[in-house]
Amino acid sequence: MSTSHQRFNTRAGRAFDVLNVALLTGVGLLAILPFLYVLAGSFATELEITTRPFFLWPEEITTSSYRSILSSDVFVRAFATTVVVTFVGTLVQLGLTALMAYPLAKADLPGRRTVLALVVFTMVFSAGMIPTFLVVKDLGLLDTYWALILPMAINPFSLIIIKNFFQQLPPELEESAKIDGANELQVLRHVVLPLSKPVLATFALFYAVGIWNDYLSPLLYLSDTSKWTLQMILRQVTAAASLSADEMATDVPPPAQGIKFAVVVIATIPVLLAYPFLQKHFAKGMLIGSVKG
Amino acid sequence: MTTALAADPEPPRPRPRSRPQRLRRDAVRYRWLLLLMLPGALYFALFRFWPMYGARIAFKNYIPFLGIDGSEWVGLDHFQAFLSNPDFTRLLANTLIVAALSLFIAFPLTIVLALLLNELRLQILKRTVQTLVYIPHFLSWTVVVSITALLFAIGTGPLWTFLSDLFGTDANMLADPDWFRPLILMQMVWKDTGWGTIIFLAALAGVDQEQYEAAVIDGAGRWQRVRNITIPSIMPTIVVLLILHTGQILNTGFEQIYLMSNSLNRTVADVFDTYVYFAGIEQGAYSYSTAVGLFKALVGLVLIFGTNWLAKRFNQQGIF
Numbered sequence: 226m227s228t229s230h231q232r233f234n235t236r237a238g239r240a241f242d243v244l245n246v247a248l249l250t251g252v253g254l255l256a257i258l259p260f261l262y263v264l265a266g267s268f269a270t271e272l273e274i275t276t277r278p279f280f281l282w283p284e285e286i287t288t289s290s291y292r293s294i295l296s297s298d299v300f301v302r303a304f305a306t307t308v309v310v311t312f313v314g315t316l317v318q319l320g321l322t323a324l325m326a327y328p329l330a331k332a333d334l335p336g337r338r339t340v341l342a343l344v345v346f347t348m349v350f351s352a353g354m355i356p357t358f359l360v361v362k363d364l365g366l367l368d369t370y371w372a373l374i375l376p377m378a379i380n381p382f383s384l385i386i387i388k389n390f391f392q393q394l395p396p397e398l399e400e401s402a403k404i405d406g407a408n409e410l411q412v413l414r415h416v417v418l419p420l421s422k423p424v425l426a427t428f429a430l431f432y433a434v435g436i437w438n439d440y441l442s443p444l445l446y447l448s449d450t451s452k453w454t455l456q457m458i459l460r461q462v463t464a465a466a467s468l469s470a471d472e473m474a475t476d477v478p479p480p481a482q483g484i485k486f487a488v489v490v491i492a493t494i495p496v497l498l499a500y501p502f503l504q505k506h507f508a509k510g511m512l513i514g515s516v517k518g
Numbered sequence: 519m520t521t522a523l524a525a526d527p528e529p530p531r532p533r534p535r536s537r538p539q540r541l542r543r544d545a546v547r548y549r550w551l552l553l554l555m556l557p558g559a560l561y562f563a564l565f566r567f568w569p570m571y572g573a574r575i576a577f578k579n580y581i582p583f584l585g586i587d588g589s590e591w592v593g594l595d596h597f598q599a600f601l602s603n604p605d606f607t608r609l610l611a612n613t614l615i616v617a618a619l620s621l622f623i624a625f626p627l628t629i630v631l632a633l634l635l636n637e638l639r640l641q642i643l644k645r646t647v648q649t650l651v652y653i654p655h656f657l658s659w660t661v662v663v664s665i666t667a668l669l670f671a672i673g674t675g676p677l678w679t680f681l682s683d684l685f686g687t688d689a690n691m692l693a694d695p696d697w698f699r700p701l702i703l704m705q706m707v708w709k710d711t712g713w714g715t716i717i718f719l720a721a722l723a724g725v726d727q728e729q730y731e732a733a734v735i736d737g738a739g740r741w742q743r744v745r746n747i748t749i750p751s752i753m754p755t756i757v758v759l760l761i762l763h764t765g766q767i768l769n770t771g772f773e774q775i776y777l778m779s780n781s782l783n784r785t786v787a788d789v790f791d792t793y794v795y796f797a798g799i800e801q802g803a804y805s806y807s808t809a810v811g812l813f814k815a816l817v818g819l820v821l822i823f824g825t826n827w828l829a830k831r832f833n834q835q836g837i838f
């Protein structure tokens with residue numbers, strides 16, 4: 226397209242191009258500026274935060290906010306908990322999704338259409354928060370970490386995209402493995418899964434980010450504050466001063482501004498670390514599987 | 519799909535006579551696949567369908583001690599109580615306003631951003647901007663709301679300072695009902711506009727480039743090419759997304775609204791989702807809040823099939 230565009234561009238077209246470059250550069254910056262400000266603030270002194278309205282580089286760099294967070298047992302425990310729950314949860318969720326996607330990719334499996342229709346039905350209709358809460362309660366999962374993992378174990382969208390991906394793998398590979406005497410489990414393990422690494426990696430990261438960022442599940446299912454995850458602590462810390470006194474859940478005095486900045490950064494950094502890997506694959510991974518079928 | 523067309527490698531077997539026989543044959547033949555399916559099937563049964571069965575408490579006065587079956591049947595009483603509740607119109611208005619912000623402002627902005635990105639010739643800049651605008655999608659609502667709280671911190675936050683100078687006010691925007699919706703919209707746009715462009719850019723990448731060249735030969739200008747080639751080529755995507763969007767009208771996104779609401783802005787902040795939480799989890803009115811949730815889900819179901827039907831009537835592809 227670029228060749229024809231370049232050859233036949235009017236003066237108005239060129240003016241538009243200049244404006245467009247400027248506008249989109251601005252949009253790109255707006256997307257990250259708020260986070261860069263928070264990052265800068267997390268290394269700034271209390272005085273600088275309260276006196277300078279906006280900065281991207283602190284005049285005096287200090288790590289005191291981080292040091293005081295990391296010396297807090299509550300925070301360190303929440304961080305460790307969240308890391309473990311995210312890791313285990315991702316394995317469980319991706320495992321369940323891939324195991325179910327594989328049989329559903331087989332066109333000749335009896336009952337496949339019914340199961341798929343039921344899965345799609347859950348995408349447009351759900352019983353809602355309270356009945357799901359009661360099921361989690363009846364299963365005895367309240368105040369356990371499994372409540373953060375199992376109720377959302379299989380995302381129907383992910384399931385269908387992974388299924389579609391399995392479906393468009395060349396059937397010859399599987400057939401030759403079967404002629405060599407492999408059963409379905411061996412085909413899955415030695416043929417299908419190795420070919421699906423990029424797609425599975427993408428969805429592993431989506432699941433991981435989903436668990437890491439989840440606020441609703443701990444809010445609903447964890448009443449024991451010693452089990453709280455990072456997002457719950459983050460909420461507790463940053464909500465303190467923006468709310469009126471009667472809103473505050475604890476009697477602890479509001480934390481200094483610097484600590485809020487640093488907590489936001491710590492809650493975000495793991496996601497940002499995963500982002501380059503995610504970005505490499507998500508567009509491709511999403512599109513490969515999104516063929517209707 | 520190709521696998522569906524591929525010939526079955528196994529030779530034809532004699533047709534089994536009865537249903538039990540066929541079932542037994544299938545169970546043996548597909549034992550591995552069925553075994554693999556089992557955990558997932560169990561998941562859907564337990565966490566997706568069992569709650570739907572449990573949702574019958576919406577028609578009962580559920581008392582946990584008596585169990586669902588032992589609780590008294592009250593029919594549509596809870597639905598009636600909800601619809602005649604003085605809070606109902608306020609909740610409906612708040613919910614619809616948030617939905618309208620998303621549908622009429624955030625969604626069109628996504629299309630505009632995708633079109634602008636598509637017109638960008640500098641590939642390096644295009645990729646860089648894409649990389650940057652996708653990032654906020656991956657931040658949690660807790661982080662987004664916390665960043666908002668820091669940016670709007672009264673007296674110190676950069677955006678508070680800027681806006682209070684601009685409008686000559688010293689309101690606490692985080693608690694002021696007048697500022698609730700602008701803030702919600704701002705967060706929505708910041709978090710998901712960039713991410714939303716992916717699907718349009720994918721549709722645009724599939725447009726046959728010869729169409730543009732033919733249009734140039736026919737003397738079509740830049741804007742005419744956008745209007746007559748680019749926009750029609752993403753129209754099916756727009757329609758599908760609109761259908762999906764409509765089904766979600768009553769789902770405002772619990773986390774964002776819940777985290778942004780406080781005792782001072784509750785009059786405009788309360789929506790169906792947060793109402794279900796407060797009534798059900800905090801006050802323990804399980805049956806009543808289930809009825810509210812069910813009402814919401816049923817309206818969503820009707821809307822999604824309704825818009826799908828409309829889309830088909832107007833010669834656009836639906837999703838079903």
